[in-house]
Structure formats: structure tokens, C-alpha cells
Amino acid sequence: HGPYQPHEPGYGLDQPGYSPYEDEIPDAQARMLAIKNAKAYLLKTSTKSGLNLYDHFANILTKILDEQPTNTVDIIENISKDVKWAQFRKKMDTLRDEHLIPPTFEAAEKYKALFVKEGEEEEHEDLEDEMPSLPNVMETAFYFEQAGVGLNKDESYYIFLALKNLINVQPIQTCRFWGKILGLEMNYIIAEVQLQEGEEGEETGEEGEETIAEGEKEMSEAEEEDEQKEKEAEPPKSTYKPPPEIPKEANGTGTNKYVYFVCNEPGKPWVKLPPVTPAQIVCARKIKKFFTGRLDAPIVSFPPFPGNEANYLRAQIARISAGTHVSPTGFYQFANEDEEEEEADTYEENSEFEPPPVAEMVESLTTWAHHVKGILKQGRCVWINPSQKSEENEEEEDEEEEEEEGGEQQEERGLPLLTLISEDEGMKDIPAWTAQASTNLIPEYSVAILQSNRWPGAYAFASGRKFENIYFGWGHKYSPESHTPELPPPAQAEYPSGPEI
Amino acid sequence: LAEGLGPDRAAPRSRLYSLNCLDWSLLTPATKEVLALAEQVKGRFQGDPSFEYNLSEINAEAAARLIESGKEPVIKEEARLIATIEQIDKAVGIVPRGAFVKTPLGSVHENRHFEGLSLVEAKKLSSYFHFAEPVNLKNKTLLEKADLDPSTDFLDSLEHDIPRGSWSIQLERGGTVVVLRSLLWLGLTFYHVPMTKQFGYVYFGTGEKNLDLPFML
Numbered sequence: 001h002g003p004y005q006p007h008e009p010g011y012g013l014d015q016p017g018y019s020p021y022e023d024e025i026p027d028a029q030a031r032m033l034a035i036k037n038a039k040a041y042l043l044k045t046s047t048k049s050g051l052n053l054y055d056h057f058a059n060i061l062t063k064i065l066d067e068q069p070t071n072t073v074d075i076i077e078n079i080s081k082d083v084k085w086a087q088f089r090k091k092m093d094t095l096r097d098e099h100l101i102p103p104t105f106e107a108a109e110k111y112k113a114l115f116v117k118e119g120e121e122e123e124h125e126d127l128e129d130e131m132p133s134l135p136n137v138m139e140t141a142f143y144f145e146q147a148g149v150g151l152n153k154d155e156s157y158y159i160f161l162a163l164k165n166l167i168n169v170q171p172i173q174t175c176r177f178w179g180k181i182l183g184l185e186m187n188y189i190i191a192e193v194q195l196q197e198g199e200e201g202e203e204t205g206e207e208g209e210e211t212i213a214e215g216e217k218e219m220s221e222a223e224e225e226d227e228q229k230e231k232e233a234e235p236p237k238s239t240y241k242p243p244p245e246i247p248k249e250a251n252g253t254g255t256n257k258y259v260y261f262v263c264n265e266p267g268k269p270w271v272k273l274p275p276v277t278p279a280q281i282v283c284a285r286k287i288k289k290f291f292t293g294r295l296d297a298p299i300v301s302f303p304p305f306p307g308n309e310a311n312y313l314r315a316q317i318a319r320i321s322a323g324t325h326v327s328p329t330g331f332y333q334f335a336n337e338d339e340e341e342e343e344a345d346t347y348e349e350n351s352e353f354e355p356p357p358v359a360e361m362v363e364s365l366t367t368w369a370h371h372v373k374g375i376l377k378q379g380r381c382v383w384i385n386p387s388q389k390s391e392e393n394e395e396e397e398d399e400e401e402e403e404e405e406g407g408e409q410q411e412e413r414g415l416p417l418l419t420l421i422s423e424d425e426g427m428k429d430i431p432a433w434t435a436q437a438s439t440n441l442i443p444e445y446s447v448a449i450l451q452s453n454r455w456p457g458a459y460a461f462a463s464g465r466k467f468e469n470i471y472f473g474w475g476h477k478y479s480p481e482s483h484t485p486e487l488p489p490p491a492q493a494e495y496p497s498g499p500e501i
Numbered sequence: 502l503a504e505g506l507g508p509d510r511a512a513p514r515s516r517l518y519s520l521n522c523l524d525w526s527l528l529t530p531a532t533k534e535v536l537a538l539a540e541q542v543k544g545r546f547q548g549d550p551s552f553e554y555n556l557s558e559i560n561a562e563a564a565a566r567l568i569e570s571g572k573e574p575v576i577k578e579e580a581r582l583i584a585t586i587e588q589i590d591k592a593v594g595i596v597p598r599g600a601f602v603k604t605p606l607g608s609v610h611e612n613r614h615f616e617g618l619s620l621v622e623a624k625k626l627s628s629y630f631h632f633a634e635p636v637n638l639k640n641k642t643l644l645e646k647a648d649l650d651p652s653t654d655f656l657d658s659l660e661h662d663i664p665r666g667s668w669s670i671q672l673e674r675g676g677t678v679v680v681l682r683s684l685l686w687l688g689l690t691f692y693h694v695p696m697t698k699q700f701g702y703v704y705f706g707t708g709e710k711n712l713d714l715p716f717m718l
Contacts, residue, residue, distance in 0.1 A: 069613075070613070071613065074613075075613065075614050078614045104674075104675040104676050104677055105675075106675070107674070107675025107676060108675060111675075154674075182669075182682065183669075184666070184669045184684075185669070185671070186671065187671070287716075288713055288716055288717050289716075289717050289718075290684065290717045290718060428544065429544075430544065430545050453545070456707060474687060476717075478707075480543055480544050480545075481543075482712045482713055483713040483716055483717075485716055
């Protein structure tokens with residue numbers, strides 16, 4: 001170690017009287033000089049960054065004394081790094097950053113719209129007409145909270161307000177919060193609604209007109225093509241006739257009994273889901289896909305799903321409703337007791353219903369009944385013979401073939417409307433439903449909770465005369481075995497080819 | 502289910518279960534054979550910790566081995582429970598980047614200087630790590646390794662999870678909370694409030710792995 005240079009640490013230490021072990025420097029003047037030298041050294045500006053050690057230490061100590069973190073000595077290097085980093089942020093740029101609107105602010109604006117009350121004049125008008133029933137979402141949320149199921153209070157309240165908006169905008173007779181389905185990018189909040197009569201007819205009329213117009217266009221194009229083709233030799237026309245399309249159920253009956261509105265978040269506009277067709281339900285049974293959260297997303301699957309995510313969502317909602325909407329037995333009764341049970345489609349509330357005690361509702365499943373008709377294999381609630389309709393359109397030659405095909409399809413009979421859920425089959429050794437009381441500690445106020453095992457996420461509660469169904473989940477059915485996708489159809493036989501032909 | 506963590510987060514954890522939140526029982530850590538067996542048991546949990554699954558239906562070889570060694574060819578639900586918990590923790594237990602630091606001695610501690618991820622970082626999958634033994638770290642190229650900070654980047658990030666898209670990231674409450682949901686173990690939810698130290702994950706579900714995931718994406 002040669003003589004230390006002034007910039008090296010240790011400078012001056014090999015001089016007598018300047019070693020670090022001698023705290024006292026006897027000579028006062030020499031001490032002052034040493035202090036000045038030390039301070040000058042600390043104030044030396046670095047050639048790289050323009051900072052100097054003295055200021056840096058001062059900043060660090062100020063920051064530490066201001067914030068007083070615990071175990072400072074362990075994080076001192078990080079604090080030093082932070083102080084240096086802060087240098088860059090304080091500099092005032094000639095270019096000012098745009099004031100970034102935080103997304104929280106935008107979201108708050110959207111929610112604020114929910115809270116705005118409409119003018120008082122409109123309220124008086126509404127009171128004159130029949131008030132559509134707004135479901136008490138908060139009360140339902142309270143009961144489900146007893147079961148440990150549900151959304152947090154804020155979100156429930158936003159949904160409540162969003163439903164109120166929906167009722168004000170659309171002509172709605174009854175409305176219910178159906179549940180929430182989770183998706184990859186966004187979630188769906190679903191409302192089950194019955195529109196006032198007369199409102200639904202208009203839409204189907206419009207759709208019908210559109211298809212007729214398209215059909216006419218296709219006809220004229222086809223005629224032109226035919227004229228051209230007559231001159232050339234025509235290839236053999238295929239004799240394949242696709243199986244007749246099963247018509248969807250009319251609005252207001254069966255699977256389309258209710259109309260569903262969805263939105264991604266309360267505050268966003270409600271979108272009406274199209275009615276479901278049997279083909280969509282049949283296909284939805286064969287595939288298992290996550291929802292992305294965008295209604296126009298395509299569903300890429302095999303067998304190819306006839307529709308986009310909105311249709312798949314509607315089909316799953318129909319399946320879940322048919323499988324898991326239950327009510328206490330006796331709450332609903334058939335409107336006409338003379339009709340056969342299997343044909344009855346409508347039910348009404350039983351005014352003489354006496355709710356059984358909660359303990360009984362939990363113990364035996366005979367106290368609960370489905371109030372939504374089950375979906376047959378065909379995809380409808382009421383079986384229809386597809387060959388009957390197509391006979392009118394076909395020529396006489398084809399009638400024989402049609403009858404053969406019609407004979408194969410047997411009439412399907414589903415369970416009648418108000419069946420008890422104790423007749424639901426379980427899967428292997430897993431029962432279809434699990435019933436629990438919300439608490440054993442306070443039996444007077446406990447609520448009977450029913451969980452579906454076939455559709456995980458479907459819950460129902462009953463407490464006295466009040467009951468409700470709800471769904472929170474991903475929208476898929478439970479199966480103990482893994483999902484096996486349908487195999488592609490076998491390769492069709494080709495025409496034999498060879499020297500003989 | 503409750504999990505006990507010691508000061509060294511990389512040490513084995515103690516797990517307790519209860520049926521009524523009043524009486525808790527300790528679960529003994531599972532051996533590798535039990536883990537492998539439990540993976541093959543399918544179907545829902547019964548809710549009775551002493552329920553015994555008949556092994557001969559599930560795996561005839563293991564049942565035969567057990568019979569030879571003099572034990573009954575069954576697997577108890579308790580063993581299945583601890584195996585499932587360990588699988589879930591290993592596969593989808595996640596933490597934000599920078600929340601934990603590794604000391605040179607190898608133990609893992611909470612990073613008291615962690616102030617939370619920023620909003621931009623919180624939306625990226627690469628800012629979250631699996632809190633388990635890293636598998637992919639050694640496979641990274643030298644260039645990538647040079648960018649890593651060995652004290653905070655010592656775990657696998659979620660970016661390269663197979664299959665791609667097995668995590669769903671959503672911002673809730675106007676962007677104040679970021680929620681990650683695992684699609685492999687349906688019911689695992691991870692939350693983090695950006696720019697704060699709050700994060701955590703819980704599992705509410707049936708305890709079954711979602712083997713249909715590749716078909717569902």
C-alpha cells in the first residue's frame with residue numbers, strides 16, 4: 001500500500017494521529033482542517049451522475065427520519081436506490097405528462113349513472129300503470145349470505161340498481177336476478193325477465209321479413225346460375241336431404257318461457273339474448289367451453305356450434321334453469337286440476353301453501369320440486385314430431401322415405417312439471433342435491449340451503465314462504481368422468497373405381 | 502382448511518382441517534406414493550375424513566402391493582385431502598413478483614420493501630410467480646437470465662404455464678383489485694390490490710382438477 005491518494009479511502013490514515021482508532025485529534029486547528037477535508041471530499045461531484053455523496057446521504061437520512069421504517073439497516077441499500085430513482089421523477093420536463101385518468105375514475109362515473117334518479121314527473125306516470133315487480137336483490141343476497149354464497153354487498157347493490165334501470169327501459173312484466181356466470185375476460189350478470197305480452201311478437205315478425213327478403217335474393221341468383229348451367233353438362237345433384245330442422249319453441253313456452261338480458265358489469269347496457277333453438281341445446285350438451293365475456297365471440301368446437309357465444313350462453317342458461325330451478329313442494333300448483341299433469345304447462349302460486357319447517361326441508365328432498373320443465377333429448381320441453389311438418393312440403397315420391405325416418409324417432413316423454421327433486425338421479429354415488437341448514441346454532445332463524453351437484457354453482461334457499469334460486473359459477477355441468485368430445489363421423493364410402501367401371 | 506407458515510416460507514407448511522371451524526385436526530404430510538395414488542381417485546369428496554376409497558377399483562397394482570405388505574387396499578379421505586391441498590399449492594399457489602426475497606442462505610422471506618405492483622404490471626401474467634420449486638428457470642436463455650434479479654426472480658412466472666390461457670385475469674371494482682382465477686383448479690382465486698401490500702389466494706371448490714381444460718379453451 002503506497003501512499004494513499006486523496007481520492008482513496010484510507011487517505012490520511014497512515015499518518016500518525018489520523019488513524020480511525022484515535023477519535024480525538026488533539027490539535028484543534030488540525031481537527032478543523034480534517035473536517036473540512038472530509039466535507040470537501042463528500043461534496044465532490046461524481047463525473048457520471050452529477051450527484052454528490054454529501055447531498056445523497058442528507059437525502060437518505062431525511063427520508064429515513066421522515067418515514068421511520070422498521071429494521072432500517074436491512075433495507076438501507078433499497079432506500080438508497082429509491083432516493084436516487086426519485087431524482088429522475090422530480091425533474092420538470094418541458095413536455096408535461098397528460099393527466100392520466102385512472103380507470104377507477106371512469107368506473108366510478110359509470111356507477112354514478114346508476115345512482116341518478118329520473119325526474120319526478122316520470123315517477124308519477126309510472127305509478128298509474130302496473131308497476132313491474134322489482135326483485136328485492138338485497139334481501140335475496142342476505143339469505144344467500146347465510147349459506148356463504150353470493151356477491152359482496154356493493155356489487156349486489158349495483159346489480160339492484162341496474163335491474164331497476166332495465167325495468168324502466170324495457171317493457172317488463174316480471175324480473176328476477178338469475179345469477180352470474182364467470183368468463184375469461186369478463187363476467188356475465190344475467191336477469192331473467194318476462195316481457196309484457198305483445199312486445200315479443202314484433203321482433204319475430206322482423207326476423208321473418210328479413211329471411212324472406214334474403215330468400216328472394218337467393219332465388220333470383222339461383223335462377224341466373226341455372227340458365228348458365230343448362231348449357232353445360234350438369235354434375236349429378238346430391239340426393240342428400242339434411243334431417244328436418246326441429247323448430248324452436250314459441251316465445252313464452254318451454255325453453256323460451258323467459259327472456260334473458262345480460263350485461264358484463266352493472267352500469268353497462270343490458271343486451272337481450274336471442275331465443276334458444278333445440279339444435280343449440282343439443283350441441284351445447286356435447287361441448288364444454290369457457291365463456292370469454294364477449295357476446296359476439298365465435299365458439300370453435302366439434303360438433304360445430306350453430307351460433308356464437310350469445311347463443312351458447314343462452315343454451316347453457318336454459319339447461320341450468322331446467323335442471324336446477326326448484327321451489328318448495330306445494331308452493332306452485334297446476335292452474336287447472338282437471339288437465340293431465342303431463343300436459344300442464346302453467347302453474348300458479350298456491351295461496352294455501354303452508355311452508356314446512358326448515359329442519360324438514362333439509363332432511364328430505366321430497367319437500368322441493370322443480371318448477372321448470374326438463375329439456376328432452378330433442379332440445380325442447382315438448383316433443384314434436386319433425387316429420388309431420390315436412391310432409392306438407394315434400395313431393396309424393398319422398399313420402400315413403402320420410403315415413404321410415406319418422407318411425408325411428410320415438411316420442412320422448414319427459415317428467416311432468418312439478419316433480420319432486422328426490423326423483424333426480426345422482427351420478428354414480430353422488431346424489432343430485434345436497435341440502436343443509438345454514439346454521440345449527442340458531443335453529444329459529446336458520447335457512448334451508450340446497451346445492452346442486454349436477455350443476456356446481458346452483459343454489460336455492462327456502463325460509464318460510466320465501467325462496468329463491470341463483471347461479472354463481474362457470475356455467476358447466478359436473479361429470480365424474482372427463483369430457484370426451486364427439487368423434488368425427490366415419491369417412492363416407494367412396495364410389496368404387498377401377499378398370500371395370 | 503388452514504395453513505401454517507413459518508418465517509422461512511420455503512419450509513414445509515403445516516395444514517389443519519376442520520368441519521365446523523371449532524375443532525381442528527392436523528394433517529400429516531403425504532408421501533410420494535400416497536400423492537400419486539390420490540391423483541387417481543376421482544369424484545367428489547365425501548365430507549367424512551375417515552371415509553375409505555376402495556383402491557382395487559382405482560389402481561389394482563397399488564392395491565395388490567398394499568395387500569402384500571399386510572395393509573388394507575384403501576386410501577383414506579384424509580390422505581386424499583392432504584394430497585389435493587399440496588397439489589393445489591404447488592400447481593397454482595401464486596404470489597406477486599417482488600413480494601418475497603431469497604436470502605443467500607437459501608431461505609425465503611417476506612420482502613418488507615414490497616409496495617405492490619403497479620397497475621400496468623398487475624395486468625401482466627409475467628408479474629406473478631408460482632410459489633413452488635422452480636422448474637423452468639434453468640431453461641431460460643442466458644440473455645433472459647441476465648435480466649433477472651436473483652433475490653426476487655427465483656421462481657417460475659405464470660407466463661409459460663401449459664396450456665396457455667389457463668389463468669383468467671380480471672380487474673374488478675373499477676380497477677382497484679386485480680383477480681386471477683385458475684382454470685386448471687376451478688375455484689382458486691388470487692387477489693391483489695395494486696400499489697399496496699395486499700395479496701392472497703383462497704380455494705373454494707370441489708377439490709378436483711379440471712382435466713377438460715384443453716377442450717374448454
